[in-house]
Amino acid sequence: MTNFYQLTDPEYEDDFASExxxxxxxxxxxxxPGFICPNCGHMGFGHHLRxxxxxxxxxxxxKGTRHVPLDEWRQERPRWAKLLGVALDRVTPCAxxxxxxxxxxxxxSADIIHPSADIWVRTRVMDKLKGIxxxxxxxxxxQFIYRPTDPESxxxxxxxxxxxxxxxxxxxxxxxTVTGTASREGQDENTIxxxxxxxxxxxxPLKNVKIDESRWDGSxxxxxxxxxxxxxxxxxxxxxxxxxxxxxxxCKPLP
Numbered sequence: 001m002t003n004f005y006q007l008t009d010p011e012y013e014d015d016f017a018s019e020x021x022x023x024x025x026x027x028x029x030x031x032x033p034g035f036i037c038p039n040c041g042h043m044g045f046g047h048h049l050r051x052x053x054x055x056x057x058x059x060x061x062x063k064g065t066r067h068v069p070l071d072e073w074r075q076e077r078p079r080w081a082k083l084l085g086v087a088l089d090r091v092t093p094c095a096x097x098x099x100x101x102x103x104x105x106x107x108x109s110a111d112i113i114h115p116s117a118d119i120w121v122r123t124r125v126m127d128k129l130k131g132i133x134x135x136x137x138x139x140x141x142x143q144f145i146y147r148p149t150d151p152e153s154x155x156x157x158x159x160x161x162x163x164x165x166x167x168x169x170x171x172x173x174x175x176x177t178v179t180g181t182a183s184r185e186g187q188d189e190n191t192i193x194x195x196x197x198x199x200x201x202x203x204x205p206l207k208n209v210k211i212d213e214s215r216w217d218g219s220x221x222x223x224x225x226x227x228x229x230x231x232x233x234x235x236x237x238x239x240x241x242x243x244x245x246x247x248x249x250x251c252k253p254l255p
Contacts, residue, residue: 136219
């Protein structure tokens with residue numbers, strides 16, 4: 001039996017400590033349109049397409065967030081896939097396109113940060129994981145956005161004392177793009193699909209997750225049920241991060 005762990009952020013003293021250690025808010029300049037299902041309403045799955053951006057004139061229809069009727073979305077999907085140079089199944093509603101982007105609110109410094117539902121790592125962490133040939137993961141270089149005119153950020157109505165931003169000494173970060181897959185015990189496509197029109201799935205709560213090893217592809221990094229925000233890793237990933245002395249993460253054992 002293999003030991004699995006959730007790679008996630010640690011318990012913080014309070015929300016302010018979390019904000020200071022993770023002072024980046026993810027943004028997306030370009031997205032696949034979402035769709036409007038007659039049964040489910042406006043739908044978007046929040047996946048990422050970390051690909052080179054096409055020519056500027058081809059990006060117009062992907063600027064910002066918008067939704068179109070389901071039939072129109074299905075009709076346009078093959079054209080979008082061809083335009084972006086990706087397989088049809090990678091075109092999902094509201095998938096962000098291009099490199100990961102993050103709005104700076106303060107100076108990041110931790111080895112691992114957790115902007116929104118993503119995980120970004122510093123170069124030394126990426127090098128360590130590549131060095132042990134971790135599988136099921138790719139790395140996309142993150143781009144920072146700085147808007148000095150942005151209003152100061154608050155948490156629960158209280159100002160957050162972020163570390164000052166030094167634009168000349170920003171560390172490099174890389175987004176973890178997980179490609180490995182698995183399923184949990186007792187669930188499959190038939191049991192979690194709740195809409196025959198759009199294929200929407202209803203997932204069980206992420207508690208006491210037990211991996212069905214017969215449906216695990218063997219990767220060191222993987223997701224279940226296409227839930228990219230729930231990153232699962234093997235023991236050797238946790239060992240590598242511990243050997244490195246990486247900061248701002250925990251490996252939570254799964255049952």
